[in-house]
Amino acid sequence: MKNVTERSDGRCPWCGDAPDYIEYHDRVWGRPVTDRNELFEKLCLDGQQAGLSWLTILRKQSGYRQRFEAFQPERLAGWGEPEIEVALSDTGIVRNRRKVEAIVGNARALLAMEQDGEAFSAFLWSFVNHQPIINEFHDVQEIPDETAESRAMSRALKKRGFRFVGPTICYAFMQAVGMVNDHLLGCPVREETVAQSRGVAL
Numbered sequence: 001m002k003n004v005t006e007r008s009d010g011r012c013p014w015c016g017d018a019p020d021y022i023e024y025h026d027r028v029w030g031r032p033v034t035d036r037n038e039l040f041e042k043l044c045l046d047g048q049q050a051g052l053s054w055l056t057i058l059r060k061q062s063g064y065r066q067r068f069e070a071f072q073p074e075r076l077a078g079w080g081e082p083e084i085e086v087a088l089s090d091t092g093i094v095r096n097r098r099k100v101e102a103i104v105g106n107a108r109a110l111l112a113m114e115q116d117g118e119a120f121s122a123f124l125w126s127f128v129n130h131q132p133i134i135n136e137f138h139d140v141q142e143i144p145d146e147t148a149e150s151r152a153m154s155r156a157l158k159k160r161g162f163r164f165v166g167p168t169i170c171y172a173f174m175q176a177v178g179m180v181n182d183h184l185l186g187c188p189v190r191e192e193t194v195a196q197s198r199g200v201a202l
Contacts, residue, residue: 012184013140021055030193032132032178032200036120039177040110041071043124044103046173047164048094054172056094063092068103076107102163109161125179127153132197134181143182146171 007013015025033039045064049057057064067090069075087093087100110120122130127149137143150171157165174180181197183190 010186010188012182012187016055018055020058024058026189029176030178030181030183030189031196033176034121034125034200037071037073039121039124040073040106041065042177043162043165043173044068044071044106046169046176047102047106048099049172050099050164050166050169052094060093063090067093073107073110076104077111079104079107099164106162106164109157113160123156124153127156128174128179130200132178132181132200134194134197136185137182138185140184144171147180149180150174 011022012025012029015021033042041064045057045061046054048064065071067087084097084100084104088095088097093100113120113123133149135143146167151167153170153174154165154167157170171180175182178193178197178200181190181193183193
């Protein structure tokens with residue numbers, strides 16, 4: 001996201017010119033998410049991005065939802081080798097065994113957390129003290145790849161058995177679900193997303 005140039009429309013420059021990428025920037029990125037299943041889906045999809053562009057995963061999102069039980073952890077946790085093999089034949093997703101197995105393993109890790117009394121949404125939001133961090137960056141070059149908060153989240157998730165949750169992936173996830181608002185100063189949707197960030201009640 002760093003090797004981009006300023007846009008004439010003032011949007012954060014990383015979203016390029018593709019209509020679906022602009023829609024994602026305008027309607028999704030930076031807007032607070034607290035729903036447990038939606039957070040799980042976004043965490044898994046950010047993990048699928050490892051080594052790829054986010055646009056690649058964004059364009060396969062519907063395929064992932066269809067293949068992976070709408071990211072319902074209770075259903076995914078019961079998957080075995082037959083379901084994994086079917087998923088690996090599906091051209092609607094990234095057919096990487098480690099990444100497919102990670103989604104299943106992450107569902108089991110989430111359920112294990114809940115069995116131990118940890119609410120998934122509250123756990124994730126605790127890394128920003130249950131209140132979005134609103135940054136004030138002028139240039140995309142100022143946005144970090146990872147932070148102390150994303151490193152702490154990564155360590156805690158790995159300790160609980162989650163995979164593909166490195167600190168850079170966790171920071172991208174935090175941006176996507178509005179735990180961090182990194183819309184640049186001057187971005188036309190910044191004001192609206194900041195208002196949503198300030199209205200979060202957890």
